[in-house]
Amino acid sequence: MDVGHRLGQVLVWVGLGVMLFATQAMAGAVDVSKKIPLRPSLLKPEDVAVIYNVNDAQSEEVARYYLQARQVPAENLIGVELPRHAKDALTVPEFEALKAQLDAKLTSQQVLLLVWRTPFAVQCNSITSALTLGLDLNQCRKTCDPGRDSPYFNSMSLRPWADHHLRLSMLLPISSVDSAKALIDRGVLSEFSLNDADGYFVKTRDVARSKPREPFFPQDGMTIKSKKLTLHTVSQESIENQGAVMFYFTGQKQVDFMLTNTYLPGAIADHLTSSGGVLASYNAQMPASRWLDAGVTGSYGTVSEPCNYWQKFPHPQIVMAHYLSGETLIEAYWKSVKWPMQGVFVGEPLAKPYARSAPVMAE
Numbered sequence: 001m002d003v004g005h006r007l008g009q010v011l012v013w014v015g016l017g018v019m020l021f022a023t024q025a026m027a028g029a030v031d032v033s034k035k036i037p038l039r040p041s042l043l044k045p046e047d048v049a050v051i052y053n054v055n056d057a058q059s060e061e062v063a064r065y066y067l068q069a070r071q072v073p074a075e076n077l078i079g080v081e082l083p084r085h086a087k088d089a090l091t092v093p094e095f096e097a098l099k100a101q102l103d104a105k106l107t108s109q110q111v112l113l114l115v116w117r118t119p120f121a122v123q124c125n126s127i128t129s130a131l132t133l134g135l136d137l138n139q140c141r142k143t144c145d146p147g148r149d150s151p152y153f154n155s156m157s158l159r160p161w162a163d164h165h166l167r168l169s170m171l172l173p174i175s176s177v178d179s180a181k182a183l184i185d186r187g188v189l190s191e192f193s194l195n196d197a198d199g200y201f202v203k204t205r206d207v208a209r210s211k212p213r214e215p216f217f218p219q220d221g222m223t224i225k226s227k228k229l230t231l232h233t234v235s236q237e238s239i240e241n242q243g244a245v246m247f248y249f250t251g252q253k254q255v256d257f258m259l260t261n262t263y264l265p266g267a268i269a270d271h272l273t274s275s276g277g278v279l280a281s282y283n284a285q286m287p288a289s290r291w292l293d294a295g296v297t298g299s300y301g302t303v304s305e306p307c308n309y310w311q312k313f314p315h316p317q318i319v320m321a322h323y324l325s326g327e328t329l330i331e332a333y334w335k336s337v338k339w340p341m342q343g344v345f346v347g348e349p350l351a352k353p354y355a356r357s358a359p360v361m362a363e
Contacts, residue, residue: 147339187348190266209251276301298347
C-alpha cells in the first residue's frame, strides 16, 4: 500500500439522514440514541440463494446446514460446477460460466450466499462484487485508480432487487466445516437478545492504513443506550482481553491479540490493508477470514492492491448507522463501501443483532 498515495477527499457522510457520530463540538459520554431510527430489514430466508460447489463435499455440507439453520426453502439451494482445481481467482470465461449457471436457476432472490473458500476473486475484482455489480475489468488496468460508484452506497432501500436490481453477494469461506457451522450459528444467535456491547475504533501507528478512516471515528465514550452500545476511539496498536466486542475497525497488516477478545454474535470487524481479501493463505497481510475464525460474524478485505482510498473500504459511520437501525449484516456492510469492486464481503449475511431497541430512561 503506497504511503504517498493520496488518502482521498474526506467527506462527512450522513447515515440514514442524520449524523450518527458528530465528532465536533461534543464532549463527554454523549448518547446518540435519538439519531438511530428503528427500520428493521425486510430480507427473509426465502430471499437467500445458497450456492455451493458440486465438486466440493464440504461446500455442500455447509450449504445444507445453512438451509436448516436459517430455514431457507430447499428450492433456494443451488449447486454450481466450479473448476475442479479452483484457483484463488476465476478467469473471465470461468466467471461467465458460473454466472450462466446461476442466471438459469435464480428467480426473485435478493441475496447470494457463496459457500466455499476459493475462488474469492475474478481477475482484480472480488467475486462478491463481480456477481452483484458485474465485472469491471477497467479497474484491472490500474488497480490503484479510483473505483466505480456503487448504486447501493448508503442507500435507504430495504429491497435491493426491487429498488436497484441488485442481488447482494457474500462469501461464507470454509476453513473447516466446524468453523463454518459455528459462524452460521453466531449469525442466528445474534437475533435472540440485545446485549451490552462495545465498539472499538483503533488509531494505529500504521499511517497508510489507519489515517484514511480516522475522520469517521466517533468521540471516545459516545453511547447508544437504546442499543446498549458504548464506543471507544483509542490510539494504540490493538485491543486485547475485551469481553463484549461488537465492532472493531482498525488499519494494519496484522491484528494482534484477536483471540484474547470475545466477540458477540453478529460482530463486525475489519482491518484496512491491501490484501485482506486474499483468503487462500496466511501471509504478510492477515486475511479477513481470520476475523471469522476468531469469532466475528462479518468482515471485508480487498483482493487486489487498492491503494488507500477510504472509498474502497467500509465506512464505519455508515455500516454502523444501517446495522444499528435493524438492517442485516449484508445490507449494512454493502451500503458502507462506495467503490466495492476489489473488496470481498465475508460472513453470515442475515445476522441482525439490532432489529430491536432497549428502552431508554429519560434523564
